[in-house]
Amino acid sequence: MNNNRPQTVYDLLLAAARPAPQVTAIRFVVDLDEVELSYSQTYEQLLSKLHKSVDMMRKLSGKSRPVVSLLLPNIPQAQVLLWAAETAGIANPLNPLLNDEALFQLMSKAQTDLVFALGPMYGNELWEKAIRVSSRLPNNPLCISVFSPAGEMHYDSEVHLYQNVHLAGDEAPAPSDIAAYYHTGGTTGTPKLACHTHANQTAAALAVMKSLQLSAKDIAINGLPIFHVAGAIVNSLAILGAGGQLVLPTVAGFRNPEVIRRHWRLIQDLGVTISSGIPTSMASMLDVPLEGADISSLRFLLSGGAPVPMKLHELALEKAERQLYQAYGMTECSGVIGLPNLAKTVVWGSVGHIAPPVEVRIDSGEICIRSPMVFPGYLGLDSPVTQDGWLKTGDLGYVDESGNLFITGRAKDLIIRSGHNIDPALIEGCLEQHPAVGMAAAVGMPDEYAGELPVAYVQLRAGAEISSEELLAYVMTHIAERPACPKKVIILEALPVTAVGKVYKPKLREDITDLLLEELFTRRIGPIGIKSRHTDSGRLVVDLWDIPLSEAEWCRNQLKRLNLQLEKLVFR
Structure with missing residues (x-):
């Protein structure tokens, strides 16, 4: 540690647990009808399972720094395994909605040594997907089931067999060590792997703790997934780093409509002080009537991941009588760029306040950042970070005289x-x-x-x-x-x-292109098959089928005039 400030994720969790090891770190609401019977885990239990999981990962992989891929929802086991994987070696949390090929490419690039995946559950095929993908990898890594038992090894049943030993010296991670590979991009194609150091993530968590004035008295609901930096770092690590209580609402989190419907009641029953969600989730929450729920424990609401519509700020004041703050970040900076300034009234339209150690400059309208949270680069690719530490975000915007950051759009949008x-x-x-x-x-x-x-x-x-x-x-x-x-x-x-609730504009571009072409082609040649789609490189292409041979050239010309690329043409 430097000046008593934690420099690694492991140090941060140790420091958080030290003052009160018996207080609740994680509460898991298994059944919304029986909130009072929720599973709870103290800080002492969290660290014990973390240590045992580190021992398990190293012994099963035979490596001192294994790469551990996680295909898990945000449940207590996922929290332990995420921070244990970062402590033991490198965590690789993955989006369960990615297809087999994308997961295979990501695990291949990461050189995965172990896979922890959600065991078989009704309506969930994640375990089968994990088995299929791991069997294709050259080293055929062991798949360990979590929550529901399956396969050769069940984590929940066997983790207690490993050692609970405090780590020191070379056994513990260093600030410059890579802690995680986080994938970036959408649910199509093969996303890139962003490398986070322990110093990156710890700086991000400390910045959130300072901005939100977090303490051991805070209880925060987190319904976001662990493969997203907001779910993992902003809404999990920062809360745990402050010694607060993390509430995980069911296996599905905010994707469970009942969690949204009972949001205000959960705040009342659990004494929640901070509730956060991406704008789509927040909009759904604010559409739900309070129905007399006592939300006096709630300090404020927090949103991020996309600009918050002005209407949501109005609804937050009208419905909950609370300020709705906004945070702004990206995977490449551990989720932190702009954060709330609780000392000031919320500035509607601003995505957050810029404060040290974050620096922002505007280059030809584009937001550029420099901070200890900025990652070293993507795995296996040239780093987009300049030699003096600046990173282009791809967002357009400006900073006002009070340090409030505003986003006016995406350069590519x-x-x-x-x-x-x-x-x-x-x-x-x-x-x-x-x-x-x-x-x-x-x-x-x-x-x-x-x-x-x-x-x-x-x-x-x-x-x-x-x-x-x-x-x-x-x-x-x-x-x-x-x-x-x-x-x-x-x-x-x-x-x-x-998967994390951001509006997916590529799908809308495909939809409007299909509508346009359907109207254009139907007028001349009647119903045909049309499908617009984005390639792995992000290029919009068009597939046509059931086309009369005599109309093929006309179809090609129409696409050319619209500057659209024909990828596939099938005749009647």
């Missing part, structure tokens, strides 16, 4: 209409001010003359009724920048989201 750059946030922000709209997302639709035309997709608030035409008329009267007015407003029951 800009809609370019006849050379005119349109920020999707302009359209989305306008629509989200309408009382019927819960969430909005704007994307570009291919156009022969303009290159792209803006279109908007919306998800209505619970119980709201309105037509696309009414929303289009609303936008036309509220957006002064005429080229930014969308050509269409399409209402969906739910916007497509990633």
